[in-house]
Amino acid sequence: MADAPRARRLAKRISQIVASTLEHEVKDPRLAMVTITDTRITPDLRDATVYYTVYGGEQERTGSAAALASAKGVVRSAVGRQTGVRFTPTLEFVPDVIPEGAARLDEVLEGVRQADAEVATLAVGASYAGEADPYRKPREDGDDEDDLDDVPVGDEEPSRPTG
Numbered sequence: 001m002a003d004a005p006r007a008r009r010l011a012k013r014i015s016q017i018v019a020s021t022l023e024h025e026v027k028d029p030r031l032a033m034v035t036i037t038d039t040r041i042t043p044d045l046r047d048a049t050v051y052y053t054v055y056g057g058e059q060e061r062t063g064s065a066a067a068l069a070s071a072k073g074v075v076r077s078a079v080g081r082q083t084g085v086r087f088t089p090t091l092e093f094v095p096d097v098i099p100e101g102a103a104r105l106d107e108v109l110e111g112v113r114q115a116d117a118e119v120a121t122l123a124v125g126a127s128y129a130g131e132a133d134p135y136r137k138p139r140e141d142g143d144d145e146d147d148l149d150d151v152p153v154g155d156e157e158p159s160r161p162t163g
Contacts, residue, residue: 007041014048014079015039021078030067033060037096041089048089051096061095068093
C-alpha cells in the first residue's frame, strides 16, 4: 500500500502523461475534442481510473469512447515508460459527469431567477398585511402616552402612612 500523497502525485502525473500521449502520439481524429479532467488511483497503485470529457454530441462521445478503448495499450505503455513505477497501473477511461451536472445546475439557477423575477413583479403593488415594521421599538422620551411603564417594578416611591 502506498501512502496517499504518493498516490495523488502519481494520479496527477498519469493525467499529464495520458493527455500528452493522446495529443501527440495517438493519431485518431475522434480524440481531437477529448479533455482529461481527473485521474483516481487505487491505494495499491494497481488500477487507475481516468475521467474525460468530450466536446460535442452523443455521436462524438461514443466515437471518443471507442477510440480511447483502442488506444488504451499505447497510453498504458507510455504511462509505464514515463512514471518508472514497478507495476504499470491498468487504465480505465470513464466519461466525466461534471459538465452534465453543471448544466443541470445552470438550469435550476435560471428557474430560480425566473421565480424571483415573478415574485418581484407581484410585490410591486403589494402592501403590508400589518404594520410596515412589526418589531417593537423602545419608547422615546417625547411620547405622549402614559409614562407609567417607564418606572421599573419595585422602584416606586413608597407610600407614607397617614395617620
